[in-house]
Every structure is written in structure tokens, then in C-alpha cells.
Amino acid sequence: MPTEKKRPIYPLLLIFGGIVLIIAAVASILILSGDNSSQQNDLQDQAIPYPQVERVKLFEAKSAFDQDLAVFVDVRDEESFESGHIPGAISIPLNQLSERLEELNPNDWIILYCT
Numbered sequence: 001m002p003t004e005k006k007r008p009i010y011p012l013l014l015i016f017g018g019i020v021l022i023i024a025a026v027a028s029i030l031i032l033s034g035d036n037s038s039q040q041n042d043l044q045d046q047a048i049p050y051p052q053v054e055r056v057k058l059f060e061a062k063s064a065f066d067q068d069l070a071v072f073v074d075v076r077d078e079e080s081f082e083s084g085h086i087p088g089a090i091s092i093p094l095n096q097l098s099e100r101l102e103e104l105n106p107n108d109w110i111i112l113y114c115t
Contacts (some may be wrong), residue, residue, distance in 0.1 A: 056111055070109040086113070 062068035072089040081091040
């Protein structure tokens with residue numbers, strides 16, 4: 001009668017354990033990324049002081065700049081403006097904006113920026 005060879009169980013345990021670890025890691029990543037996105041949305045909502053003001057995406061601003069469709073207003077302080085700004089931008093520091101609004105045409109597309 002031929003003798004049966006016993007297969008070692010260790011390789012099967014290693015494979016099974018590896019699969020369990022991979023599934024646990026993927027589940028953890030999915031759970032944590034879901035938590036982070038909701039926390040990031042909460043932070044973004046809190047960080048926007050005037051949520052009713054429409055935000056302009058970078059590619060939209062670049063397109064408006066390239067086509068000369070908008071007036072760019074730099075609301076940083078004068079020193080920051082002097083250190084570098086969008087070509088053709090107007091400098092109106094944020095703390096002066098309410099007093100200098102008459103300098104802007106309300107019919108223009110006005111894009112304020114600070115960085």
C-alpha cells in the first residue's frame with residue numbers, strides 16, 4: 001500500500017493570512033478615506049467666509065485672463081502686491097475694498113484673489 005505524503009499546512013495558512021490582511025487593509029483605507037472626505041468638506045465649509053460668493057476655478061480664471069474677459073483684483077497688502085502679482089491686476093487691499101468699490105465697474109467680471 002502506497003504511503004500518502006502529507007502536505008504541509010503552513011503555506012496554506014500563510015496564503016489565507018495574507019488574503020485576510022489585504023482585505024483588512026483595503027477596508028481600513030476605504031473607511032478612513034470616507035471619514036477624511038467628510039471632515040475635509042466640513043473644514044472647507046467652515047473656511048469659506050462668504051459661501052454665497054461664487055468661486056472661480058483656476059482654469060476658468062486662466063481662460064478669463066487669456067481672453068481678457070475679467071478684471072483681476074489683488075486684495076493682498078501693497079507689499080505683497082509689489083513682490084508679485086497677475087499682470088494687469090489692480091491692487092485694492094482687502095481692508096480698503098469697501099471704500100474703493102467705486103473704482104470697479106459692476107458690469108465687469110471681477111475676480112478677487114489673495115495668493
